[in-house]
Amino acid sequence: MKVIISKTHEESSVKVAQSFTEQIKSKPDSVICFATGSTPLIVYKELVKEYENNGLDFSKIITFNLDEYYRIDPRNEQSYRSFMTTNLFHKVGIEENQINFLDGHADNAELECERYENKLSKNPINLLILGIGENGHIAFNEPGTPFEETTHQVQLTESTIKANARFFESEDEVPKSAITMGIQSIMNADKIVLLATGDKKAEAIRQMIEEEPNEECPASVLRMHPDVTIFVDEMAASKLKGN
Numbered sequence: 001m002k003v004i005i006s007k008t009h010e011e012s013s014v015k016v017a018q019s020f021t022e023q024i025k026s027k028p029d030s031v032i033c034f035a036t037g038s039t040p041l042i043v044y045k046e047l048v049k050e051y052e053n054n055g056l057d058f059s060k061i062i063t064f065n066l067d068e069y070y071r072i073d074p075r076n077e078q079s080y081r082s083f084m085t086t087n088l089f090h091k092v093g094i095e096e097n098q099i100n101f102l103d104g105h106a107d108n109a110e111l112e113c114e115r116y117e118n119k120l121s122k123n124p125i126n127l128l129i130l131g132i133g134e135n136g137h138i139a140f141n142e143p144g145t146p147f148e149e150t151t152h153q154v155q156l157t158e159s160t161i162k163a164n165a166r167f168f169e170s171e172d173e174v175p176k177s178a179i180t181m182g183i184q185s186i187m188n189a190d191k192i193v194l195l196a197t198g199d200k201k202a203e204a205i206r207q208m209i210e211e212e213p214n215e216e217c218p219a220s221v222l223r224m225h226p227d228v229t230i231f232v233d234e235m236a237a238s239k240l241k242g243n
């Protein structure tokens, strides 16, 4: 596991965007798994700049995303599907037929998870980006999730509902459930980058990097992956030994 500490959120984001750019240039038909949340927003802005100013070609990539609320209409502006459309897909010319997304409106969550996992097995991910929750979650895999879990439905924890309430009018509107790639589905990616910024993430980052892998800190599983780079700003790195 490589750890790259930068001064600011912006500097870390520029470095993460560079890994995406390198990936797409070296393999234009890369399979890329994106994340939502506030953390990757600057990364996506940087990718839009690469597209507009330097012609980075997204037309052959295949996309996946980590997770989606359940149930939510994909057209609802709080859905993760809308987040990606607005912040990236529409801005860099990614078309519908390139996009794989968990359907937050599927009638049967279990069948939807199977459909997605099947798609993933046919399109192995080359590069996957993660954020991390304050409690160490990755995607919606909360503490206690078995490391061998594949795509599945989860009930959101109180702390995740509270953390996500900032995107909704009120906490009551946050869906109580979600469908998410499992830890095993994430670990199957060839290359993983994780971006974390701000002092609220410092304890989760410390546990992930300094403690043995354990299911109470889902992100700690990443220590067992052969190609992971953690990009953190100084605040998120502030609890690491020597900082």
Ligand code: PGA
Pocket: 036, 037, 038, 039, 040, 130, 131, 132, 133, 134, 137, 138, 139
């Ligand atoms: P955030 O979410 O980027 O909005 O902090 C990260 C996460 O919960 O995975």
